[in-house]
Amino acid sequence: MPEVKVTHLSKQFGDNAVLRDISFTIADGEFFTLLGPSGCGKSTTLACIAGLERPTRGSIAVGSSTFVDTGTFVPPEGRNLGMVFQSYALWPHMTVARNLAMPLKIRKVDRREQDRLIADALDKVGLAGLSDRFPHQLSGGQQQRVALARALVYSPSVLLLDEPLSNLDAKLRDQARAWLKRLQTELGITTVYVTHDQEEALALSDRIAVMSRGDMVQIGTPQDIYERPATAEVAAFVGRCNFLTGATTGPREVRLDCTGQTITVPDTAPGGPVTVAIRPERLEILPPGRAAPAGANVLTAEVLTSSYVGSRHEYDLRLGDHVIQAETSRPGLTGEVVLAVEPAACLLYPATGALPEDAAALVTTAQ
Numbered sequence: 001m002p003e004v005k006v007t008h009l010s011k012q013f014g015d016n017a018v019l020r021d022i023s024f025t026i027a028d029g030e031f032f033t034l035l036g037p038s039g040c041g042k043s044t045t046l047a048c049i050a051g052l053e054r055p056t057r058g059s060i061a062v063g064s065s066t067f068v069d070t071g072t073f074v075p076p077e078g079r080n081l082g083m084v085f086q087s088y089a090l091w092p093h094m095t096v097a098r099n100l101a102m103p104l105k106i107r108k109v110d111r112r113e114q115d116r117l118i119a120d121a122l123d124k125v126g127l128a129g130l131s132d133r134f135p136h137q138l139s140g141g142q143q144q145r146v147a148l149a150r151a152l153v154y155s156p157s158v159l160l161l162d163e164p165l166s167n168l169d170a171k172l173r174d175q176a177r178a179w180l181k182r183l184q185t186e187l188g189i190t191t192v193y194v195t196h197d198q199e200e201a202l203a204l205s206d207r208i209a210v211m212s213r214g215d216m217v218q219i220g221t222p223q224d225i226y227e228r229p230a231t232a233e234v235a236a237f238v239g240r241c242n243f244l245t246g247a248t249t250g251p252r253e254v255r256l257d258c259t260g261q262t263i264t265v266p267d268t269a270p271g272g273p274v275t276v277a278i279r280p281e282r283l284e285i286l287p288p289g290r291a292a293p294a295g296a297n298v299l300t301a302e303v304l305t306s307s308y309v310g311s312r313h314e315y316d317l318r319l320g321d322h323v324i325q326a327e328t329s330r331p332g333l334t335g336e337v338v339l340a341v342e343p344a345a346c347l348l349y350p351a352t353g354a355l356p357e358d359a360a361a362l363v364t365t366a367q
């Protein structure tokens, strides 16, 4: 399977710059996800790779084939890429087998070979035996597999998936996610996946590109993105995060605005105002009488509310004039609690003006 190389890609709709000079290379066999909030340009990037949109500038190559460059534009049918949309786009009046036969007919594959390829594709997606059903006789999950089989039936060089699981209910989506990951690994097919669901991106991807307003803010493994977010915006968008403002008071020292207390941070903080980001699960609520680990920052907070979410208890806590969130397996905490947080878990960013809405939820000022 070839690599995908996108260089200096820009796309303008009228005077709206939707993609701003983005470059990335997807390795052979890699599961690469474009993640970001609605409108950041994920689908447009995928559509440019597919040939459904013509970039304003830049080049796109798959293996040794250049699809887009100055003076070159290969139309979608010349690219041999498999695409699955959120809506599945199955033909309702055709059986599963005839849906799969369409791309083969277009490629003038002979009848006997068509039958073999269709059976093989349905087998790959676990739907052997359903070839005579019509789409309305299938569940949502089965329709999604048919759409995938139709994209795989002509052995595309790259698979392009635009939110293919978002029409499934939560439980089915989890199952489909695990199944899709297994299938992609087995086939070893280079895959570009679009989603705004950060959990899905973390679970499926070899690497993730986090997009914001037409830029790629960070490209990295799920661990890089979650544990070492490049900006406060990435920290806010991928996973939950508490954001506390403060000011640098010395090397590796920040005084928090919400309590006036000084904490130790992992790096030398930039001078002036900073934002400290802490994941809720990195705030350890200490049992009464238990000392904090050596070197940890200790914060005193007051329990406001708790929610039981099955695997853990989530607590809203008042820290000075802020509300923060922490999680633990311990139920029923009330009143004052002592929190420990390692300096390494205090991610440090230059003070930002507005954080995205997702972040705002955890930067609440206490009433």
Ligand SMILES: Nc1ncnc2c1ncn2[C@@H]1O[C@H](COP(=O)(O)OP(=O)(O)OP(=O)(O)O)[C@@H](O)[C@H]1O
Binding pocket: 013, 018, 036, 037, 038, 039, 040, 041, 042, 043, 044, 045, 196
């Ligand atoms: N054909 C078009 N004409 C004009 N503007 C467009 C067109 N297609 C997309 N846009 C605009 O480009 C921007 C990026 O859209 P795009 O669909 O790529 O975002 P996205 O990140 O995939 O969002 P979503 O998750 O909501 O699908 C949006 O502001 C959208 O309104």
